[in-house]
Amino acid sequence: MFARPSFETPRLTGNVTKPEADLEALLAYLKGTRGFDFTGYKRASLERRIHKRLETVGVSNYDDYLDFLEVHPEEFAGLFNTVLINVTSFFRDAQSWDHVREVVVPALLARRVGQQLRVWSAGCASGEEAYTLAMIFAEALGSEDFKERVKIYATDIDDHALSKARQALYTEREVAEVPPEMLAKYFEANEGRYIFRKDLRRHVIFGRHDLIQDAPISRVDMLVCRNTLMYFNAETQARILSRFQFALNDNGVLFLGRAETLMTHTSDFAPLDLKRRISTKLPSRTGTLRERLLAAANTGNGNAAKSEGGHARMRELAMDGIPSPHLLVDANGILILANERARALFGITQNDVLGPLQDLKISYRPVELRSAIDQVTTERRPVVLREIEWPSLTGEMRWLDVHVFPVVDPSDAVLLGAGVAFTDVSAAKRFQRDLEHANQELETAYEELQSTNEELETTNEELQSTIEELETTNEELQSTNEELETMNEELQSTNEELQPMNDELRQRGEELNRVNAFLQSILTSLRGAVVVVDSEIKVLIWNRAASELWGLRQEEVRGKNLLGLDIGLPTERLKAPIRSCLGGSKKNASVMLEATNRRGRHISCEVTITPLVTPDETIHGAILVMEEQEIPQQGASRDGARAATPVRQDGKRAR
Numbered sequence: 001m002f003a004r005p006s007f008e009t010p011r012l013t014g015n016v017t018k019p020e021a022d023l024e025a026l027l028a029y030l031k032g033t034r035g036f037d038f039t040g041y042k043r044a045s046l047e048r049r050i051h052k053r054l055e056t057v058g059v060s061n062y063d064d065y066l067d068f069l070e071v072h073p074e075e076f077a078g079l080f081n082t083v084l085i086n087v088t089s090f091f092r093d094a095q096s097w098d099h100v101r102e103v104v105v106p107a108l109l110a111r112r113v114g115q116q117l118r119v120w121s122a123g124c125a126s127g128e129e130a131y132t133l134a135m136i137f138a139e140a141l142g143s144e145d146f147k148e149r150v151k152i153y154a155t156d157i158d159d160h161a162l163s164k165a166r167q168a169l170y171t172e173r174e175v176a177e178v179p180p181e182m183l184a185k186y187f188e189a190n191e192g193r194y195i196f197r198k199d200l201r202r203h204v205i206f207g208r209h210d211l212i213q214d215a216p217i218s219r220v221d222m223l224v225c226r227n228t229l230m231y232f233n234a235e236t237q238a239r240i241l242s243r244f245q246f247a248l249n250d251n252g253v254l255f256l257g258r259a260e261t262l263m264t265h266t267s268d269f270a271p272l273d274l275k276r277r278i279s280t281k282l283p284s285r286t287g288t289l290r291e292r293l294l295a296a297a298n299t300g301n302g303n304a305a306k307s308e309g310g311h312a313r314m315r316e317l318a319m320d321g322i323p324s325p326h327l328l329v330d331a332n333g334i335l336i337l338a339n340e341r342a343r344a345l346f347g348i349t350q351n352d353v354l355g356p357l358q359d360l361k362i363s364y365r366p367v368e369l370r371s372a373i374d375q376v377t378t379e380r381r382p383v384v385l386r387e388i389e390w391p392s393l394t395g396e397m398r399w400l401d402v403h404v405f406p407v408v409d410p411s412d413a414v415l416l417g418a419g420v421a422f423t424d425v426s427a428a429k430r431f432q433r434d435l436e437h438a439n440q441e442l443e444t445a446y447e448e449l450q451s452t453n454e455e456l457e458t459t460n461e462e463l464q465s466t467i468e469e470l471e472t473t474n475e476e477l478q479s480t481n482e483e484l485e486t487m488n489e490e491l492q493s494t495n496e497e498l499q500p501m502n503d504e505l506r507q508r509g510e511e512l513n514r515v516n517a518f519l520q521s522i523l524t525s526l527r528g529a530v531v532v533v534d535s536e537i538k539v540l541i542w543n544r545a546a547s548e549l550w551g552l553r554q555e556e557v558r559g560k561n562l563l564g565l566d567i568g569l570p571t572e573r574l575k576a577p578i579r580s581c582l583g584g585s586k587k588n589a590s591v592m593l594e595a596t597n598r599r600g601r602h603i604s605c606e607v608t609i610t611p612l613v614t615p616d617e618t619i620h621g622a623i624l625v626m627e628e629q630e631i632p633q634q635g636a637s638r639d640g641a642r643a644a645t646p647v648r649q650d651g652k653r654a655r
Ligand SMILES: C[S@@+](CC[C@H](N)C(=O)[O-])C[C@H]1O[C@@H](n2cnc3c(N)ncnc32)[C@H](O)[C@@H]1O
Pocket: 084, 085, 086, 087, 088, 089, 092, 122, 123, 124, 125, 126, 129, 155, 156, 157, 158, 161, 209, 210, 211, 212, 225, 226, 227, 228, 231, 257, 461
């Protein structure tokens, strides 16, 4: 297990804030566990992308996110997908590709007639760029020649993108930028998608390659690395460009993205089309450089003054007329001549002339002249001391170039002495300084512009990727919506189907209510007590007469076993006839019982039991009708009692 980096490492001390240190720790963790080195990526964009993941997984800082990664290794895929932006398309920036097709590739083929060609698409994402190159070369060479001569190496750090690239299967939207005639020629339709021709695809070799850490592919004729460099900081860009310089053959072509430049490598590459970011690698220039240095060394001013015979005074006056200071020293170090300007500038008097130079201040200030003169007389060649500072009387700084040259008699090659000429280069120096300053400012402004441009471009790509994500979400929502809509319609139709059933049910319910009420009124109106029991002899119906007779309401007895009711009825005697009826062995049974109800009234009643039968003759209960029998008047004979007016024991006249 990779150990978390310690916060005591020197990089993280000093003015580093806690979030910065946490981000460093997270990046070190990613490098240590997964081999992805994001430290060279532009921080602003990187932070934005990582924050997106923080929001998605619901943590608020890098430290918690690191914990989350440790517990949920599947999150690595989400993180890398977010950081490595794969936005791409066929013929991206069509105008640049037109130029490549019409100018760059024909020129390359003209230089390499009949030879093998190696092309590298670095940061190829899902392969659109590599197949664009394949189409362009196949168009220029014809398919057969292409297959024999061209190899396209397409690399990326993102395995996920590479596996899509290898499939070479694209949706209609993805191939929208491929010109129709090329689409027809180089793709085969496959269930609504388009797949790049297999025979050509074999010459496009995809592989994982990290531009920061892996050795470059070598002997490349054309290197296309578009919209990838801009994700790296300047230092990393410079490192990668050095590798590209190594990867390319002399005069090989480098094709960058719209926002990318060769800021740090202008001496290795020459622009072919600056606007479209197409350059060529300059051939190795070691030899010419040496020659140029030699040439530069030889540009020293060798205009040795030649002494000519003539009028000495005239020569002297002529020397005085020269506006720059001049000195002449003989082989013994005696100052022979100091012109007017030299005398004025360095405070030399006429008395100093013909005296030893070494006695004068000019021999060591502003520059050590004595050793320069020694060198010139020994080596017999001129020496130039450049930009020697000499403050003027007003305190303003001046710069002088000091040319010291040997004076040799051409007739016998005898060294006569040395001449010293001073040239005031202050104006040029100031101009140069201003120019350098302006250049520096320009460079800074350019760098800022470049970085803003790259930032803009990366933000643009981030936006594009967000738009793509939103479009997918939108499509998903749309499909969910459609699904909901269909479910809604299905429900509506089911509802419509249920409506008549509902009506029918309601009608039946009403009918049932009516029948129930009717049954209830029959049961209520019956003179006798009616009790209906189920097959387990539990009470189902207990009419009003039964309530009056036995002193218990229907609610008190419903569901209870009739034989267990404590109503004063000797139910024991009912058990057998009820069972016979329930068992189907009897169609009816009648029992005379004497009872004393709950109110203490003595009752004599006849209980008639009939089975409760369904239309299909199934017995599922029994009906018990209990009729109270009149008790004969006192004194009447047993037989006479039946004939006498029946009187119930409660004194009411029986009906
Ligand atoms: C925006 S895409 C550019 C795709 C294509 N070149 C174009 O211009 O359409 C950037 C690609 O660079 C890749 N990339 C990022 N860092 C990389 C690295 N260190 N080495 C190689 N590829 C890298 C990403 O995976 C991504 O596929």
